[in-house]
Structures are given as C-alpha cells and as structure tokens.
Amino acid sequence: MTATSYRGACHCGNIHLEFETGMPVSDWPLRGCACGFCTRHGARYTSDPKGRLRIAVKDADALTRYRHGTESTDFLLCGRCGVYVGTVFDDEGELLSVVNVNALDCAGEVTHEMAALDHSARSGEDRRARWRKVWTPAELTL
Numbered sequence: 001m002t003a004t005s006y007r008g009a010c011h012c013g014n015i016h017l018e019f020e021t022g023m024p025v026s027d028w029p030l031r032g033c034a035c036g037f038c039t040r041h042g043a044r045y046t047s048d049p050k051g052r053l054r055i056a057v058k059d060a061d062a063l064t065r066y067r068h069g070t071e072s073t074d075f076l077l078c079g080r081c082g083v084y085v086g087t088v089f090d091d092e093g094e095l096l097s098v099v100n101v102n103a104l105d106c107a108g109e110v111t112h113e114m115a116a117l118d119h120s121a122r123s124g125e126d127r128r129a130r131w132r133k134v135w136t137p138a139e140l141t142l
Helices: 036-041 124-135
Strands: 004-009 015-021 031-032 052-057 063-066 074-078 084-091 094-100 113-116 136-141
Touching: 015 136, 036 136, 052 084, 052 094, 084 124
Parallel strands: 031 113, 052 136
Antiparallel strands: 004 015, 015 052, 063 074, 074 084, 084 094, 094 136
C-alpha cells in the first residue's frame, strides 16, 4: 500500500504537520478522549503505528506543551493562535504521537463515527502500553 501525506497547521502557521499513512481517510481510526482537556478542545484523534507524523515548529518560544493526568505526554498547542495539534509521548527516546484531525487540511473529509475512549480507570503503565501499540512514530523539529 502506498503512503499518502496529509498536511495541516495551526491557524497562524507556526506549527506545521505532515501525517503520512497508508490508510485512506475513511479507514482512519477516529477516537475521542473523555478527559476535560480533550472534550473542551473538541479533539478528534487518529494514529497509524505504520505511519509517520512530522511536526515542524517555526518559533519554539511560541510552542506550548501542556501535561496533565499521568503527566507522561505533551499536549502541543500554539501559544499564538491557541490551536491544539496533537500529543506526543517520549518512549525512551522514540517519539510517538496522535494527531488532532481538526488541525489537518483534510479535517472536513473525516466524517465517520468517532470511538469515545475513557482512560480514567487505566493505570499510567496500561496507557503507555496502549500508546506503544497504536500511536504513530513522530519527529518534532523545533
């Protein structure tokens, strides 16, 4: 299967995204988290463990990293325009990620049903084990 690149950015263009996957948009696993942060941002997530997410930040001083819950992941937001682009997890030097579909140019094409996830009963290690299986390898360039 040939990989396709889907691009996106925050509103002001400080953070650029390139999500590379072999899956067509209609097959993307679409998830929503039940935590307050994700519901307040209206986040819709996808990932592909066989894909790649490239995150390029023009002005690193304008990148906001937010941690909550298990404090194992960095939620990436633009400090200028406020757009939440996704979450990264540093797994002993390997960066894994989920992308907020709403930050991609193709967001309007992603119309299928979203699975609602509630991780509140999972331990931090259970969450990290799940991320290792389903999240996308990532590169973050500052």
